[in-house]
Amino acid sequence: MDSRALRVHYGRLLGLRSAIDSQDEINIEGVMGVSVLAVLKALLDMGVDELKDLLDIPEVAAASNYDYISKAQTMLAVEQAIAILEYGYGVKEQVVELGSLYNSIKDPQLRDRCADLLASNSKFDRVINQATLVLEDRIRKKVGGSDLTGTRLANQFIKSDATSSPIVFSTDGDEQKGYADLVRGVFLALRNGTHHQISDEFSREDAFAICAFIDRLLRLLEVASFRKDI
Structure with a gap:
């Protein structure tokens, strides 16, 4: 598995989480759900099979059909995906280690x-x-x-x-x-x-x-x- 690509998608999820969390309304623009779905599918293609169930979250899976989607449902998918990458694949530790070494x-x-x-x-x-x-x-x-x-x-x-x-x-x-x-x-x-x-x-x-x-x-x-x- 390409660890660099894994870190890139992890970074995209962190960015999406920040963007979604900054929205004050209970519904957010559908394009955010489309972006989340794209990252999840890219990770699935890499072999992160644990993310498969997250595609069943209705508002995220069907994001392209809606102008606005549920913020809570979309955030649920993002948070779970981040947790899977951090605890199942050690991506956070890789990022922290690389960052520390770069800064040295x-x-x-x-x-x-x-x-x-x-x-x-x-x-x-x-x-x-x-x-x-x-x-x-x-x-x-x-x-x-x-x-x-x-x-x-x-x-x-x-x-x-x-x-x-x-x-x-x-x-x-x-x-x-x-x-x-x-x-x-x-x-x-x-x-x-x-x-x-x-x-x-x-x-x-x-x-x-x-x-x-x-x-x-x-x-x-x-x-x-x-x-x-x-």
Whole structure:
């Protein structure tokens, strides 16, 4: 079952519940019932068979034949559908978990380029591809532009010896070497593999962990010093 599609339909039901609840009258426009029915049928087509009985609610099932339908009956169908998805399929927990993980990524560009990919059901190597691309692009911007890529870019501008490095993460020799090795390692172990070939070895958890790590490197890179004279 497509968990992303499940979350999308869950979000639609939440939106419909809010819209229906905001109506003050006991009857609401039939178009709301039509929308509810469309979501229920879409979920049924996905295999959420527990929703089948909800189609028997008269005003919802026949919504397209009425200008106005019962607010209470329509809300009953929506609330039951939401409960089935939350308690039967754990959709609420998925949404909360994904939201928390997204919010943990502080860099706006990294979050923007990776969020939709992290919400997918597979092909998480694309997340690694984009995250390492953001890191690569940020290094270029830090140094004012460069035609170099990947490891060559890191070797040119982030050296183990702080006294000869254009980008300096730390004046402590061991720390500078550690950061230089980390950036090179990201490019060697992650960037190169996902830029030059397709890989299905990464899980969503792997992708989130790597994004969080690169997010940390981006913050460190932002405050690192840059010397043009080297």
